[in-house]
Amino acid sequence: MNNNRLFQMPFSKIYALYSQKIGKKGRQQSELDAVIFWLTGYNPNTLQHVLDSDIPLKSFFEESPNFNQNAKLITGLICGYRVENIEDPLLQKIRYLDKLVDELAKGRKLDTVLRK
Numbered sequence: 473m474n475n476n477r478l479f480q481m482p483f484s485k486i487y488a489l490y491s492q493k494i495g496k497k498g499r500q501q502s503e504l505d506a507v508i509f510w511l512t513g514y515n516p517n518t519l520q521h522v523l524d525s526d527i528p529l530k531s532f533f534e535e536s537p538n539f540n541q542n543a544k545l546i547t548g549l550i551c552g553y554r555v556e557n558i559e560d561p562l563l564q565k566i567r568y569l570d571k572l573v574d575e576l577a578k579g580r581k582l583d584t585v586l587r588k
Contacts, residue, residue, distance in 0.1 A: 494573065
């Protein structure tokens with residue numbers, strides 16, 4: 473499967489879709505940001521820079537300041553695949569974030585989503 477199209481998509485576009493998804497479920501943008509900060513190590517300033525710069529999804533993850541070592545605790549199905557079994561490291565990181573956003577949208581407590 474060629475994921476190049478996904479990898480080149482601007483993160484700002486993905487972020488807008490995530491924001492829309494959680495907003496429909498009554499969740500706050502600050503919760504989405506907390507999930508992104510926890511997983512990637514970005515902070516409010518660096519995330520804003522990414523959103524303003526239209527950085528591709530691939531670069532967003534490759535340049536993440538401090539990808540969380542506890543990401544391996546994220547398990548389950550996303551897009552029909554077990555996230556823990558995805559072999560491509562970049563695709564796995566993308567699906568980790570997808571999974572966390574799904575959990576947030578489903579109403580799970582933020583501490584549970586962040587594996588605390």
